[in-house]
Amino acid sequence: METLDIRIGMGTDVHAFATDRDLILGGVMIDHDMGLAGHSDADVLIHAVCDAILGAAGMGDIGDLFPDTDPKYKNIDSRILLATCARNLAQAGYRIMNLDCTVFAQVPKLGHKKQEMAASMAETLEISPGCVNVKATTTEHLGFIGRKQGIAAQAIVLIAAQTNPNIRET
Numbered sequence: 001m002e003t004l005d006i007r008i009g010m011g012t013d014v015h016a017f018a019t020d021r022d023l024i025l026g027g028v029m030i031d032h033d034m035g036l037a038g039h040s041d042a043d044v045l046i047h048a049v050c051d052a053i054l055g056a057a058g059m060g061d062i063g064d065l066f067p068d069t070d071p072k073y074k075n076i077d078s079r080i081l082l083a084t085c086a087r088n089l090a091q092a093g094y095r096i097m098n099l100d101c102t103v104f105a106q107v108p109k110l111g112h113k114k115q116e117m118a119a120s121m122a123e124t125l126e127i128s129p130g131c132v133n134v135k136a137t138t139t140e141h142l143g144f145i146g147r148k149q150g151i152a153a154q155a156i157v158l159i160a161a162q163t164n165p166n167i168r169e170t
């Protein structure tokens, strides 16, 4: 007889706006006069998703796997980091049931890019686009986001594994 092993994880990330940087969210280039500062491409949305996946699997956080002191991650496309997290998750015997995310940005407007961001992350994770939802909100001009100093993101993911109770865990 099989039992269902399900786990939940959440992730949060924040990056400051910076000049002379592209703005990339969920692996999608967003047209804006500022990008985000970071060691990698600073894709704050993907970083939150990585942390949600790692959290659900009990695998630490993004900085444990990809330290920002390692030159090999300098300006790296965060989809590569996300694909690594997905691979580690699969190797641990889990699959993603659904992923829900929120981007907190006063600017730019993101409504027209939400589907594209969801589809992009679904493609990288090799899951159905229907399993991924991306939302956006301003903070009504309050706080650092409201002052247009940066963008934050949160993600929550549900993962599941089929386990066989006849196999004793050591």
Ligand SMILES: Nc1ccn([C@@H]2O[C@H](COP(=O)(O)O)[C@@H](O)[C@H]2O)c(=O)n1
Residues within 6 Å of the ligand: 104, 105, 106, 107, 108, 109, 110, 111, 112, 135, 136, 137, 138, 139, 140
């Ligand atoms: N950068 C943003 C932020 C929000 N939206 C869309 O606006 C709606 C809600 O915004 P509130 O700040 O009033 O919560 C919602 O439909 C968001 O998708 C946006 O397009 N870009």
Ligand SMILES: C[C@@]1(CO)OP(=O)(O)OP(=O)(O)OC[C@H]1O
Residues within 6 Å of the ligand: 013, 014, 037, 038, 039, 040, 041, 042, 043, 047, 062, 063, 066, 067, 068, 073, 074, 076
């Ligand atoms: C992704 C990494 C690694 O390049 O760098 P950043 O782009 O600075 O991102 P952050 O979310 O601060 O932390 C994770 C880092 O280790």
